[in-house]
Amino acid sequence: MAKYDKADIERRMKGAVESLKGDLSGLRTGRANVSLLDPVVCEVYGAMMPLNQVATVSAPEPRMLSVQVWDKSNLTAVEKGIAKANLGLNPMIDGQTLRLPLPDLTQERRKELAKLAGEYGEKAKIAIRNVRRDGMEALKDDEKKKDISEDERKRSEDDVQKLTDSHVVEIDTVVAAKVKEILSQ
Structure with a gap:
């Protein structure tokens, strides 16, 4: 010992x-918080990677998260990763950015x-x-x-x-x- x-x-x-x-x-409180997406992993370049290694996450509004994907070819992989994380968020694609409006709890x-x-x-x-x-x-x-x-x-x-x-x-x-x-x- x-x-x-x-x-x-x-x-x-x-x-x-x-x-x-x-x-x-990581628990949602109704306000946008970038740490909400910490558990998200995406399959990019043949490997599973955390979201923060393929995109920049920000909270431009109190009820909205924005995910700026660095490589446009990874956009659908990031979208699938967010869906798989089962966070109750529906991403909307806007160019190379995913917008995630937070529904009311x-x-x-x-x-x-x-x-x-x-x-x-x-x-x-x-x-x-x-x-x-x-x-x-x-x-x-x-x-x-x-x-x-x-x-x-x-x-x-x-x-x-x-x-x-x-x-x-x-x-x-x-x-x-x-x-x-x-x-x-």
Whole structure:
């Protein structure tokens, strides 16, 4: 087992929170957001490529996304990639640009998205708890090896628990803000 490293525990917990923020940014809130198209991949040049490697995505209006395809021959591949991503968007071709008007979200869809945001939050909390468990196990191993005293272990366990609690509160705050954003539009 690895030796206890508070900085590593904190880094891993911060990573779980950042991952959650990335997941939540992909949830649609009724406003155009370029990260909405992050999961889109297109089959171009015989390979699957992320949309951001074949086109520029922008949000020129609050309810419209614009996808400027760099190579006109990839236009239909990009259109198919957006359709396959199942985002509920219908691209309109305008020259070398795809325009994606965002339809209004129904109340039912808003509730589904809010529930999904909660699920993302729960996954992040599980990741935080796993990091806490790893830290606690490392502390117990260090004590068994006589690298630290029982008092040091207990103090460090308190530190790990405080880190865990603060990151769980941060997760709850981030998820609550996203749910409010989803439901209030």
